[in-house]
Amino acid sequence: MKVLVIGGGGREHALAWRLSKSPSVEELYVSPGNPGIAAVGKCEPAVDYVQFAEARGVDLTVVGPEAPLVAGVVDRFRERGMAIVGPTAENAALEGSKVHSKRFMERIGVPTARFAAVTNDAEAREALRQFRLPVVLKTDGLAAGKGVIIAQSNEEAEAALSSLAYPMVIEEFLEGEEVSFIVLCDGKHGVALEPSQDHKRIFDGDQGPNTGGMGAYSDSRILSSAMRGQIMDTIIEPVVRSTAFTGFLYAGLMMTPAGPSVLEFNVRMGDPETQPLMMRLESDWGEALMAAARGTLTPDAMGWSPEPATCVVMAAAGYPGVPQTGQTISGLDSVTDAVVFHAGTKRSGGDIVTAGGRVLGVTARGADLQDSINRAYAAVGKIHFDGMQYRRDIGAKGLRRYNG
Ligand code: AMP
């Protein structure tokens, strides 16, 4: 079949890389793609994805990022009877609006932090009195992981009120391990991918501001099969049943002493979680995605390697603020033992240069978690661009947990 991937970041590079190895996929288009993706598929920009797919006889379209989903790309494909993996615009609002998402969870009984939805300073101050410190403030709309402030003091909470836009969710701070639980859904059923863990803060030891994600690893030991079952029963299945959800449902979970609690839903795969996940996937990805689009997903739709994988994000100077762009990237060709997924890169003459905040996702599989970490960092050590920043401790929490 001919497959179109919509997007052009690290997640889409990983999706396309895996699709390019699927026996069921004959031709692969990625729109707009990026210089790394160009090695595995045909990259072309599109004004209108429906027209693009029709003109090329595309059999299946997979949507990477949330923006086209929120804009209704899935609805438009379905109106024409074209196969696509992703949620409707209505269901994409689960990610597009935190207020909507929290109210929805409350209504169907999905465990999530206690919250108040507020629309102005007076309501916010009233709500803040009901929560202990630290307290979490979240702006309602899409904010690329940067619309959340964890206030440690009343002064910080007050400052957050002026730096975040209304409407806002104010919620209880939860403690525990965060897990990314991503499920492929066909409108009736969900089949979980392997668990993974993101590293959201910019600096080692989870210090500094939140980012879109500075690295991720996937290891089966992150969740027992009993816990996976509990998450499917209490969180995923209720959502799929009540919304006829299609596409990727990503539950950002906090594993609290009282059980898993939903921090947020995303309606797409995670970036950078997709990068290690795609390195662990061993079955035909095109077939699994087509089954999801057709409503014929089976529990054995995906097969996974037991070997863990780790992705280290190399980011530009300035990120997560305004990134410095245009720096020449060297060493890409010397990496042999890992896959370098491109995120913010572009071609400039004969060079690949930086063109965004998160530049590369250097990803490796290994015999165990430590081995996958070693391989990823060995590859990182061969790559250079001026001002590059990356965390040195991706996967370290996992190592401490399993070895301790
Ligand atoms: P969100 O966009 O809602 O996932 O929030 C971004 C990040 O903020 C999460 O990945 C957590 O690290 C942190 N966070 C969000 N909500 C809470 C909460 N209620 N308690 C503790 N940390 C939170």
Ligand code: GLY
């Ligand atoms: N890595 C977090 C996200 O994709 O939302």
